[in-house]
Amino acid sequence: MPDYEFSPASGDRPRSWISKQVLIVLGVCLPVILALAIWVGVLTWRQSSMGATDHVSAIVLGRCLTYTRNMHPELRNQDCKKILNTFTSAFVSKDPCNITKEDYQPLIDLVTQTVPCNKTLFWSRSKELAHQYSGIQKEMFTLEDTLLGYIADNLVWCGDPRTSEVKEEFCPYRNENCSSTATSVFWTVVSQKFAESACGTVYVMLNGSRTTAFSKASTFGSVEVFNLHPDRVHTLHAWVMHDIGGVERDSCLGSSIKELKSIVNQRNISFFCQDDYRPARFVQCVRHPEHPSCSVLM
Numbered sequence: 001m002p003d004y005e006f007s008p009a010s011g012d013r014p015r016s017w018i019s020k021q022v023l024i025v026l027g028v029c030l031p032v033i034l035a036l037a038i039w040v041g042v043l044t045w046r047q048s049s050m051g052a053t054d055h056v057s058a059i060v061l062g063r064c065l066t067y068t069r070n071m072h073p074e075l076r077n078q079d080c081k082k083i084l085n086t087f088t089s090a091f092v093s094k095d096p097c098n099i100t101k102e103d104y105q106p107l108i109d110l111v112t113q114t115v116p117c118n119k120t121l122f123w124s125r126s127k128e129l130a131h132q133y134s135g136i137q138k139e140m141f142t143l144e145d146t147l148l149g150y151i152a153d154n155l156v157w158c159g160d161p162r163t164s165e166v167k168e169e170f171c172p173y174r175n176e177n178c179s180s181t182a183t184s185v186f187w188t189v190v191s192q193k194f195a196e197s198a199c200g201t202v203y204v205m206l207n208g209s210r211t212t213a214f215s216k217a218s219t220f221g222s223v224e225v226f227n228l229h230p231d232r233v234h235t236l237h238a239w240v241m242h243d244i245g246g247v248e249r250d251s252c253l254g255s256s257i258k259e260l261k262s263i264v265n266q267r268n269i270s271f272f273c274q275d276d277y278r279p280a281r282f283v284q285c286v287r288h289p290e291h292p293s294c295s296v297l298m
């Protein structure tokens with residue numbers, strides 16, 4: 001078979017040339033497509049999970065000792081090792097999407113701390129300012145100023161049925177397919193206990209620079225308000241704070257506060273509301289002394 005090649009007339013190319021082009025294109029595209037698929041896969045997985053806090057057990061134990069040995073020595077008899085084991089037993093080796101309130105009951109029963117009457121400060125969408133305020137008004141307690149809130153603040157944790165270890169890498173995000181995560185159930189349980197143990201006049205710091213300062217969907221609006229005991233709590237004071245230089249989207253005259261007032265009054269608890277409660281405004285103004293809404297205070 002003479003091996004002669006036709007010189008290609010303009011336009012039609014020999015098959016081998018085309019197959020080479022195809023191979024080159026495939027050679028280039030396939031890895032790109034594969035990389036894209038892997039990247040999307042990782043992204044979706046990342047979206048369904050979030051980083052668990054590294055060394056949660058060590059952090060919880062350390063915070064417990066710091067809190068009970070030098071911040072609140074009156075609690076020095078609390079057994080921090082037992083608190084840690086009781087905390088982790090609530091979620092290790094369990095389905096991280098089906099943790100129950102009962103799982104945390106042994107921890108709630110173990111840690112006994114009473115907040116003095118008239119010293120409970122709730123917050124909603126104003127965590128930083130509430131903590132700055134209670135950091136100055138040291139007799140006031142947010143949940144994170146109590147032992148259980150302090151040991152877990154800003155941590156993420158979960159377990160896994162396949163291991164008795166506390167997960168170090170990723171934990172499932174709380175969403176419709178995974179509604180009862182170890183972290184979210186913990187905050188619901190300790191928020192409920194924090195509200196149940198409140199007495200006298202209690203306070204809530206709300207954010208009037210958000211569309212609705214009060215939301216029934218929030219932990220404060222769905223758990224804490226409904227676990228205040230009217231025979232122990234006679235008054236709720238709301239402070240609607242606005243960001244310095246921020247927009248005033250809601251206030252004590254707003255519809256969301258009217259809703260809060262009616263819920264609280266229906267529970268036979270008196271309700272008062274102040275916009276930009278002055279002492280908390282002072283705390284905000286420490287960081288913005290030049291702002292006109294602060295210079296008037298000086």
Ligand code: JS2
Nearest residue numbers: 122123124125126143153154155187191218219220221
């Ligand atoms: C703290 C966390 C975390 O009154 C406050 C506190 O007592 C708190 O437990 O619940 C109230 C705030 O929750 P709310 O009203 O839903 O306000 P938010 O600004 O939307 O806060 C959402 C987070 C509340 C529960 N929570 N609290 N430290 O690390 C933490 N993680 C979660 N999920």
